[in-house]
Amino acid sequence: MAKDFPALPGFYNLLFLHLEPVSTVLPALVVWFYPGAAWFHHQLVPSEIPTPLTGTLEPRAEMAIWQLGSCFFLLGLLSSLVFRAVRDAIPNDPIVQERILGASFTALAIADVIHIAVTIIGLPYDLRYDPLKWNSLTHGNITAVIVLLSVRGKSQPFFIRLAWFAGIGRETYYYGVKATEGKGNKKA
Numbered sequence: 200m201a202k203d204f205p206a207l208p209g210f211y212n213l214l215f216l217h218l219e220p221v222s223t224v225l226p227a228l229v230v231w232f233y234p235g236a237a238w239f240h241h242q243l244v245p246s247e248i249p250t251p252l253t254g255t256l257e258p259r260a261e262m263a264i265w266q267l268g269s270c271f272f273l274l275g276l277l278s279s280l281v282f283r284a285v286r287d288a289i290p291n292d293p294i295v296q297e298r299i300l301g302a303s304f305t306a307l308a309i310a311d312v313i314h315i316a317v318t319i320i321g322l323p324y325d326l327r328y329d330p331l332k333w334n335s336l337t338h339g340n341i342t343a344v345i346v347l348l349s350v351r352g353k354s355q356p357f358f359i360r361l362a363w364f365a366g367i368g369r370e371t372y373y374y375g376v377k378a379t380e381g382k383g384n385k386k387a
Contacts, residue, residue, distance in 0.1 A: 204286040206296035208369050214359065216282055222343070224275035230268035236261050239268075242336040245326055274310075277303070293372040301364065301374050308360040315344055 204212055230239045237254040240261075256264065285299050318340040319327055326332050330342065362368065366375040 202286055203290065204296070205293040205370065206300050206372060207282065207286070210368060211359070211363055215278060220275040220279035222275075223271045223278070225271075226339075227268040227272035227275070230264055230271075236264040236268075239336070240264050242334055244322060245332055245334040245337055274307075278307075293370075297371070297373040304360045304363060308358070311344055311360075315341055 204216075207215060226239070230236050237256050238250060240256055241248075241250050255261070281303065282300065285296050289295050318337070322337070326337075330338070333341070364374045
């Protein structure tokens with residue numbers, strides 16, 4: 200039976216408790232196990248050179264890719280374990296749930312923007328604005344992050360993390376509650 204999580208209902212629950220952790224743990228497993236660090240390294244920048252399924256990297260590059268994998272793994276664990284701990288430890292306090300989630304979402308949203316920016320900046324100029332030439336890893340680092348962050352609302356796109364702060368598709372308990380209403384009052 201699903202547990203009640205007022206600060207993270209419905210679609211937000213599916214995305215942030217399940218899909219996002221999987222999407223951040225998976226690259227770590229790809230780096231560490233199969234196809235491996237050399238494959239991942241080669242895929243970072245799209246190329247017409249065939250992708251090596253096996254091979255070795257210079258030790259510093261291999262270490263950097265393994266460390267990148269550990270960063271992805273950490274993000275997945277934080278989202279999955281911390282958000283579940285918030286749900287389980289304070290089930291009857293949606294205000295505190297929302298404040299903790301809000302702090303986490305702020306950090307994650309900043310990291311998302313930086314991740315997209317450095318990925319685009321790191322691409323050779325002729326590839327930056329030509330998504331048809333991108334490979335699956337580049338799309339995962341740019342397109343998938345943008346798609347997972349964006350959802351259509353009314354007539355304009357909203358960033359899902361920002362939509363959560365705005366109370367779109369959920370009741371708010373802390374963020375979006377006017378000071379005159381008092382924190383903790385449900386916003387209609």
